[in-house]
Amino acid sequence: MKEWIVGRNPVYETLVARRRQPFRLLLAEGTHEKGRLAEILKLARSKKLPVEIVQRNHLDRLGSSHQGIALEASHYPYVHLVDILDLAGKRGEAAFILILDTLQDPQNLGTLFRTAEAMGVHGVLLPLRHTATVTPAVVSASSGASEHLLIAQSNLAQSIATLKENGVWVIGLEGGPESQDAGRVRLDSPLALVVGNEGEGLRQLVRDSCDLLMSLPMQGQVASLNAAVAGSIALYLASRARKTSVKPAGEG
Numbered sequence: 001m002k003e004w005i006v007g008r009n010p011v012y013e014t015l016v017a018r019r020r021q022p023f024r025l026l027l028a029e030g031t032h033e034k035g036r037l038a039e040i041l042k043l044a045r046s047k048k049l050p051v052e053i054v055q056r057n058h059l060d061r062l063g064s065s066h067q068g069i070a071l072e073a074s075h076y077p078y079v080h081l082v083d084i085l086d087l088a089g090k091r092g093e094a095a096f097i098l099i100l101d102t103l104q105d106p107q108n109l110g111t112l113f114r115t116a117e118a119m120g121v122h123g124v125l126l127p128l129r130h131t132a133t134v135t136p137a138v139v140s141a142s143s144g145a146s147e148h149l150l151i152a153q154s155n156l157a158q159s160i161a162t163l164k165e166n167g168v169w170v171i172g173l174e175g176g177p178e179s180q181d182a183g184r185v186r187l188d189s190p191l192a193l194v195v196g197n198e199g200e201g202l203r204q205l206v207r208d209s210c211d212l213l214m215s216l217p218m219q220g221q222v223a224s225l226n227a228a229v230a231g232s233i234a235l236y237l238a239s240r241a242r243k244t245s246v247k248p249a250g251e252g
Helices: 008-017 036-046 056-060 081-091 106-118 136-141 156-165 204-209 227-245
Strands: 002-006 022-028 051-054 069-074 096-100 123-126 151-153 169-173 191-195 212-215
Touching: 002 008, 002 136, 008 022, 008 036, 008 069, 008 136, 022 036, 022 056, 051 056, 081 123, 081 151, 081 156, 096 106, 096 156, 096 227, 106 123, 106 136, 106 227, 156 169, 156 191, 156 204, 169 204, 169 227, 191 227
Parallel strands: 022 051, 096 123, 096 191, 123 151, 169 191, 169 212
Antiparallel strands: 002 069, 022 069
16 A cells, blocks of 8 residues: 655654655656755665656645655554553663554644654554544644654553553543642653544543543643644654653663
């Protein structure tokens, strides 16, 4: 199966990550070979990737934000949960995992992938059904960050049970009376953060599987944040907690 990745950053990151099989590159007539585009073409030449010059309206049919370039490549290569845990082990780091429970909006999914990659998350879990997946639109929304992430699709309740067996603390992000304020929650241990659906939050079975629920402190007039913003803030808080808990070399 093949699909089209469009846009300069998504195409560049796809080629750099080397996790998909590239087939051919389309370039709009009159496009200047400089900056990121020059880097893409250098990569294409190194991979002996066919480059075709086409009219811009041909690229318009492949995606609205193509920026004059499109890459035909194989579908996104999903992994298994064990691969994500193995990556944390190889890096000698406490597991740091993002679980997304039935998110529907590709933009939200892409934003969270981009934040997760920047914050050092080892992998992301998506449910098997009723969720946005890693489509070209999501790759574009993540600015190509999805290509550097390990992403698995699984039964979330079963995966959470596996994570707990491996000593991972599972924290659901949700406002409400049962939730603890983020300032009172330790985020520097092996951790999986769970972000719920944009409208309905966490599904009951997933919520019940969490070790605890965590809310973000709010001081303004808006009562809540959308899934991508709330999840990104929680990922940042966890990343900062993990960094500050690491002692400098030589300290006991």
